[in-house]
Amino acid sequence: MTHSELIEELVAANRILADRGVFDAYGHISARDPGNRDRYWLARSMAPAQVSADDIIAFDLDNKPVRAGENRLFYERVIHGEIYKARPDVMAVCHNHSPSLIPFCNSDTRLRPMVGSAAFLGEGAPVFDIRSVDDDGDMNVCSVPQASALAQTLGAHWLVLLRGHGAVAVGQSVRQCERHAIIAETNARAQIEATILGPVRFLTASEIAYARRMPPKDADRAWQHWKRKAMGGAA
Amino acid sequence: MTHSELIEELVAANRILADRGVFDAYGHISARDPGNRDRYWLARSMAPAQVSADDIIAFDLDNKPVRAGENRLFYERVIHGEIYKARPDVMAVCHNHSPSLIPFCNSDTRLRPMVGSAAFLGEGAPVFDIRSVDDDGDMNVCSVPQASALAQTLGAHWLVLLRGHGAVAVGQSVRQCERHAIIAETNARAQIEATILGPVRFLTASEIAYARRMPPKDADRAWQHWKRKAMGGAA
Amino acid sequence: MTHSELIEELVAANRILADRGVFDAYGHISARDPGNRDRYWLARSMAPAQVSADDIIAFDLDNKPVRAGENRLFYERVIHGEIYKARPDVMAVCHNHSPSLIPFCNSDTRLRPMVGSAAFLGEGAPVFDIRSVDDDGDMNVCSVPQASALAQTLGAHWLVLLRGHGAVAVGQSVRQCERHAIIAETNARAQIEATILGPVRFLTASEIAYARRMPPKDADRAWQHWKRKAMGGAA
Amino acid sequence: MTHSELIEELVAANRILADRGVFDAYGHISARDPGNRDRYWLARSMAPAQVSADDIIAFDLDNKPVRAGENRLFYERVIHGEIYKARPDVMAVCHNHSPSLIPFCNSDTRLRPMVGSAAFLGEGAPVFDIRSVDDDGDMNVCSVPQASALAQTLGAHWLVLLRGHGAVAVGQSVRQCERHAIIAETNARAQIEATILGPVRFLTASEIAYARRMPPKDADRAWQHWKRKAMGGAA
Numbered sequence: 001m002t003h004s005e006l007i008e009e010l011v012a013a014n015r016i017l018a019d020r021g022v023f024d025a026y027g028h029i030s031a032r033d034p035g036n037r038d039r040y041w042l043a044r045s046m047a048p049a050q051v052s053a054d055d056i057i058a059f060d061l062d063n064k065p066v067r068a069g070e071n072r073l074f075y076e077r078v079i080h081g082e083i084y085k086a087r088p089d090v091m092a093v094c095h096n097h098s099p100s101l102i103p104f105c106n107s108d109t110r111l112r113p114m115v116g117s118a119a120f121l122g123e124g125a126p127v128f129d130i131r132s133v134d135d136d137g138d139m140n141v142c143s144v145p146q147a148s149a150l151a152q153t154l155g156a157h158w159l160v161l162l163r164g165h166g167a168v169a170v171g172q173s174v175r176q177c178e179r180h181a182i183i184a185e186t187n188a189r190a191q192i193e194a195t196i197l198g199p200v201r202f203l204t205a206s207e208i209a210y211a212r213r214m215p216p217k218d219a220d221r222a223w224q225h226w227k228r229k230a231m232g233g234a235a
Numbered sequence: 236m237t238h239s240e241l242i243e244e245l246v247a248a249n250r251i252l253a254d255r256g257v258f259d260a261y262g263h264i265s266a267r268d269p270g271n272r273d274r275y276w277l278a279r280s281m282a283p284a285q286v287s288a289d290d291i292i293a294f295d296l297d298n299k300p301v302r303a304g305e306n307r308l309f310y311e312r313v314i315h316g317e318i319y320k321a322r323p324d325v326m327a328v329c330h331n332h333s334p335s336l337i338p339f340c341n342s343d344t345r346l347r348p349m350v351g352s353a354a355f356l357g358e359g360a361p362v363f364d365i366r367s368v369d370d371d372g373d374m375n376v377c378s379v380p381q382a383s384a385l386a387q388t389l390g391a392h393w394l395v396l397l398r399g400h401g402a403v404a405v406g407q408s409v410r411q412c413e414r415h416a417i418i419a420e421t422n423a424r425a426q427i428e429a430t431i432l433g434p435v436r437f438l439t440a441s442e443i444a445y446a447r448r449m450p451p452k453d454a455d456r457a458w459q460h461w462k463r464k465a466m467g468g469a470a
Numbered sequence: 471m472t473h474s475e476l477i478e479e480l481v482a483a484n485r486i487l488a489d490r491g492v493f494d495a496y497g498h499i500s501a502r503d504p505g506n507r508d509r510y511w512l513a514r515s516m517a518p519a520q521v522s523a524d525d526i527i528a529f530d531l532d533n534k535p536v537r538a539g540e541n542r543l544f545y546e547r548v549i550h551g552e553i554y555k556a557r558p559d560v561m562a563v564c565h566n567h568s569p570s571l572i573p574f575c576n577s578d579t580r581l582r583p584m585v586g587s588a589a590f591l592g593e594g595a596p597v598f599d600i601r602s603v604d605d606d607g608d609m610n611v612c613s614v615p616q617a618s619a620l621a622q623t624l625g626a627h628w629l630v631l632l633r634g635h636g637a638v639a640v641g642q643s644v645r646q647c648e649r650h651a652i653i654a655e656t657n658a659r660a661q662i663e664a665t666i667l668g669p670v671r672f673l674t675a676s677e678i679a680y681a682r683r684m685p686p687k688d689a690d691r692a693w694q695h696w697k698r699k700a701m702g703g704a705a
Numbered sequence: 706m707t708h709s710e711l712i713e714e715l716v717a718a719n720r721i722l723a724d725r726g727v728f729d730a731y732g733h734i735s736a737r738d739p740g741n742r743d744r745y746w747l748a749r750s751m752a753p754a755q756v757s758a759d760d761i762i763a764f765d766l767d768n769k770p771v772r773a774g775e776n777r778l779f780y781e782r783v784i785h786g787e788i789y790k791a792r793p794d795v796m797a798v799c800h801n802h803s804p805s806l807i808p809f810c811n812s813d814t815r816l817r818p819m820v821g822s823a824a825f826l827g828e829g830a831p832v833f834d835i836r837s838v839d840d841d842g843d844m845n846v847c848s849v850p851q852a853s854a855l856a857q858t859l860g861a862h863w864l865v866l867l868r869g870h871g872a873v874a875v876g877q878s879v880r881q882c883e884r885h886a887i888i889a890e891t892n893a894r895a896q897i898e899a900t901i902l903g904p905v906r907f908l909t910a911s912e913i914a915y916a917r918r919m920p921p922k923d924a925d926r927a928w929q930h931w932k933r934k935a936m937g938g939a940a
Contacts, residue, residue, distance in 0.1 A: 025930035045923065047930040075922055099891070102819055103899035106906040114337055115399050116374030137915025139821030139908075140922060164820050164908055186334070192898050193427050194338035201341040203374075203399055210372025217310055217375060218280065225260035225282040349572055350634050351609030421569070428662050429573035436576040438609075438634055445607025452545055452610060453515065460495035460517040584807055585869050586844030656804070663897050664808035671811040673844075673869055680842025687780055687845065688750065695730035695752040 003041075006031055007056045009174045010041060012227050017096065018049035019230035022181050027096040029181075030080045031174050033058065034091065040080055044072045061085055075142045079168060082147035083154065090170045092177035097166035100188035105161045109195070111188055112202040118187040119203055119211030120158040120180055128153040129163045139165045159184050175223045182226070238276075241266050242291045244409045245276060247462050252331065253284035254465035257416050262331040262401075264416075265315045266409050268293065269326065275315055279307045296320055310377045314403060317382035318389065325405045327412035332401035335423035340396045344430070346423055347437040353422040354438055354446030355393040355415055362396045363388040374400045394419050410458050414451075417461070473511075476501050477526045479644045480511060482697050487566065488519035489700035492651050497566040499651075500550045501644050503528065504561065509536065510554055515544045531555055545612045549638060552617035553624065560640045562647035567636035570658035575631045579665070581658055582672040588657040589673055589681030590628040590650055597631045598623040609635045629654050645693050649686075652696070708746075711736050712761045714879045715746060717932050722801065723754035724935035727886050732801040732871075734886075735785045736879050738763065739796065745785055749777045766790055780847045784873060787852035788859065795875045797882035802871035805893035810866045814900070816893055817907040823892040824908055824916030825863040825885055832866045833858040844870045864889050880928050884921075887931070 001009075010031055017023040030042035038061050043051045058066040063081040065073065080093045104111040110124030130139060133149045141147050141162070150168065154160040158180050159169045169184060171177030194200040203211075236244075245266055252258040265277035274293050278286045293301040298316040300308065315328045339346040345359030365374060368384045376382050376397070385403065389395040393415050394404045404419060406412030429435040438446075471479075480501055487493040500512035508531050513521045528536040533551040535543065550563045574581040580594030600609060603619045611617050611632070620638065624630040628650050629639045639654060641647030664670040673681075706714075715736055722728040735747035744763050748756045763771040768786040770778065785798045809816040815829030835844060838854045846852050846867070855873065859865040863885050864874045874889060876882030899905040908916075 025927035045926075047926055047933075049930065050933075097820070099895065100898065102895040103902050103905075106819055106899050107902040108904065109902040113399075114341055115332065115401070131909075135909075135911055137909075137911040137913075138919070139912060163906065164818075164912065166820070190334065190337040192901050193335065194341050195901050196427050196430050197338050197342040197344040199343065200338075201398065204366075204370075204372075206370055206372040207374060207399065208372075214373070221280075221282055222260035225284065228282075228285075348634075349576055350567070350636070425569065425572040428570065429576050431662050431665050432573050432577040432579040434578065435573075436633065439601075439605075439607075441605055441607040442609060442634065443607075449608070456515075456517055457495040460519065463517075463520075583869075584811055585802070585871070660804065660807040663805065664811055666897050666900050667808050667812040667814040669813065670808075671868065674836075674840075674842075676840055676842040677844060677869065678842075684843070691750075691752055692730035695754065698752075698755075 001034060003033075004053070006033070006041060006174075007053050010043070010056050011051055011053055012231065013094075013174050013178045014043060014048040014051040015230040016223075016226045017094070017178060017181060018047075020182055020185075020226065022096050022098045022185055023048040024097070027094070028074050028077070029094040029174070029177065030059075030077075030092065032084050032091045037088075039066065040084055040093075042074070042077055042080060044070070045074045046072070076140055078144055078147040079141050079150060082144065082151045083168070083170060086148070086151035087154070087170065089172060092171045092174045094169045094177050094181045095166065096169070096181055098181065098185040098188075100185050100192065101161060101167045103192060104188055105163050105165060105167070111159075111161065111184070111191065113208065114187050114190045114194065114200075114202065116203070116207065116211060117216060118183050119208050121184070121187065122157060122208055125159045125161050125167075125184070126153050126155065126157055127161045127163055130165075175220070179219060179222065236269060238268075239288070241268070241276060241409075242288050245278070245291050246286055246288055247466065248329075248409050248413045249278060249283040249286040250465040251458075251461045252329070252413060252416060253282075255417055255420075255461065257331050257333045257420055258283040259332070262329070263309050263312070263315075264329040264409070264412065265294075265312075265327065267319050267326045272319075272323075274301065275319055275328075277309070277312060277315060279305070280309045281307070311375055313379055313382040314376050314385060317379065317386045318403070318405060321383070321386035322389070322405065324407060327406045327409045329404045329412050329416045330401065331404070331416055333416065333420040333423075335420050335427065336396060336402045338427060339423055340398050340400060340402070346394075346396065346419070346426065348443065349422050349425045349429065349435075349437065351438070351442065351446060352451060353418050354443050356419070356422065357392065357443055360394045360396050360402075360419070361388050361390065361392055362398055364398045365400075410455070414454060414457065471504060473503075474523070476503070476511060476644075477523050480513070480526050481521055481523055482701065483564075483644050483648050484513060484518040484521040485700040486693075486696045487564070487648060487651060488517075490652055490655075490696065492566050492568045492655055493518040494567070497564070498544050498547070498550075499564040499644070499647065500529075500547075500562065502554050502561045507558075510550055510563075512544070512547060512550060514540070514542045516542070546610055548614055548617040549611050549620060552614065552621045553638070553640060556618070556621035557624070557640065559642060562641045562644045564639045564647050564651045565636065566639070566651055568651065568655040568658075570655050570662065571631060571637045573662060574658055575633050575635060575637070581629075581631065581654070581661065583678065584657050584660045584664065584670075584672065586673070586677065586681060587686060588653050589678050591654070591657065592627060592678055595629045595631050595637075595654070596623050596625065596627055597633055599633045600635075645690070649689060649692065706739060708738075709758070711738070711746060711879075712758050715748070715761050716756055716758055717936065718799075718879050718883050719748060719753040719756040720935040721928075721931045722799070722883060722886060723752075725887055725890075725931065727801050727803045727890055728753040729802070732799070733779050733782070734799040734879070734882065735764075735782075735797065737789050737796045742793075744771065745789055745798075747779070747782060747785060749775070750779045751777070781845055783849055783852040784846050784855060787849065787856045788873070788875060791853070791856035792859070792875065794877060797876045797879045799874045799882050799886045800871065801874070801886055803886065803890040803893075805890050805897065806866060806872045808897060809893055810868050810870060810872070816864075816866065816889070816896065818913065819892050819895045819899065819905075819907065821908070821912065821916060822921060823888050824913050826889070826892065827862065827913055830864045830866050830872075830889070831858050831860065831862055832868055834868045835870075880925070884924060884927065
């Protein structure tokens, strides 16, 4: 994948996540540079729905823009650098405030997989509490110690919830990362509604393990479908 | 009904189910060939919203494409063949992951009819658990023994839920099958909300029996209305 | 108001109720003829979103079309005739299956007013059970005895719920009738959500009585706003 | 900010709030005149989605239009005058009936902040009961004593709920006021859904205090994003 292909992928990811309500005016998704694993690509600070290729710039893992003079940057980009440092297998990181996840950010009920495509949630998504680092009262993850503690709570998971804030999804590719973010939202909604009906059955350990061994069947179909809806035209 | 009329019907059904959120990037609906009951018609593996007449191909009941060289096929088409074998009265089969059905897939609360048009749900939709066949952890119904067990759980019903997965609706025509899929989703939403209010009253045995004896009044109006919305133009 | 003005009003009402999700493929709204109180105007049997002036025809209170040869008629038009007979103050009748009302049709929880504009719900909407007339199992109100019993359950109310079916709203004008139908849906949704939070406070007897004495302030603004949304252009 | 800039700001605010469902046919937002603190600007009585610059007129704090001859005025504009009198720090006032707030208007459950951007809700939004002033049964706030009591219940808060009615949000600018109205709705929805999951954790006192000391990061991005969606074109 060339840089321009990767950038095009990130533009589509921004548009799709905005179109599906995972992003609103806020939220960001980055991709690690496959040719230089100490760099990642991320949009300038702006509304995701407006991102185009020119807005995507390169950062080192200390979250400094590679090219001098860039200054319209996301405060929370530190999340991306720290996760790329902690998780060599991760190639994409997405931070969002997707609406159905917020209830799980503030509850003892764990977000757990309702269907096979959500098996990446495993035994339940961990919840990061920023007070475990400091209690100055800012909910945003803006410092290296905060982001590093967040990466530690993420551990080997694919999604971490942030108390009183939102979520971070990761993946082995932009498409997988985005799929995790979208399916987490859908799964959360289904879990909330199932809770109304009574005790909820989740995927079994065997079913979670299967999904870890085996890639999902035809996952790319969803990406193409979502892209077509978000960007129009043939995809 | 000629082959081309049946194919046109399936194209409309795909578009309508996508338009109403019963299908997303996934889901499929087939029709048994009325002139050759050992064959059925189904789209190639693709997003339902994109299906056109050229994408609909014929299968035998062992789920092999009639024409050699077809290879972009749904893994789960085995569901269709096994149900057509088990249910001679069924002329159309639809597999989907409609959002309000997922809570019922993972609950002991049965999906039951709230209104007359949902009377086809009878005393409650059965739930198929793939672990009754094997426990390798894959939620998808991809083998003949799995699909055959699913058909057995369906029994004489018009809808079967799949634990941790979704649903299969069947009908005596494409239009009836689609109506079952759409009304199941609407009914599920109403039942979840009614559960919030307190004990829920469902249709009585007498009301369910009536709907079995008598066809719904003017059901075709809904098909035309949905088709107009999904495909535009006069229908 | 001339006949053609009244018909135009009914066309707009059909479009608005379809646009706001109170009608889907089904549902109907009629107006009593102000110049001949033994007649009412109602569309032929069709999807409300498609109704135009040519589709609105006159009926007598025995629900027979005034002009010979009309035969594409709503089965449930008998509801309109019986209510016009029982309620001289009623000038418009609307039958619908608005989604948030269904839970209240099948519950002991009464639909009660959450806000001033819903004060017409009084101490709670009555629920009509068709089994009080006969138990043949058909949920549709198609006979005079059924419709007459429904009108009796409606009594002096402005909305009656039908167990396992839907609702009938009435008004002293097409606009008031439609407002009742739309606000009932909104109020039902708010009441369901309030039930999640805990015990719900409803309007007091004094507040309900006030709304009975005094017309709502600037109710026509909502009609114009909804019409503009449903029909486009200046309204 | 010139008068015409302020008016343009109010036009955008009306369109945005209508576009996001905070306003329907009703609701109004005003701005205090920064050059003459005893005046405020507010639209004539009309649907917010239709407001243009010509519709915005000046009022004194007794809610009399500055220019003679204006007569199509909101009954409830008295809310604006009384709050501007009571709260010198307030530069904008918005009255609305946003759907997810209604359940909190009629409940003992307080609306409390789920996420950092909702910290302005503090320890919970107060609820104004119009019966504390008089019990004539009208839910609308149309008299000075009613509006003055409402302003007293608002106190130093940024949002007050009105039993059986809706809400009033205030801010130090049109944009902040609007942000409060929009985020209150989003937060209410998340709190209702979190209540389904079990005991809800809210922001801590320290987190609420932080938000009082520090302006939100890049709040203007949301305004531009919402404006682009509501008004189209580049913003």
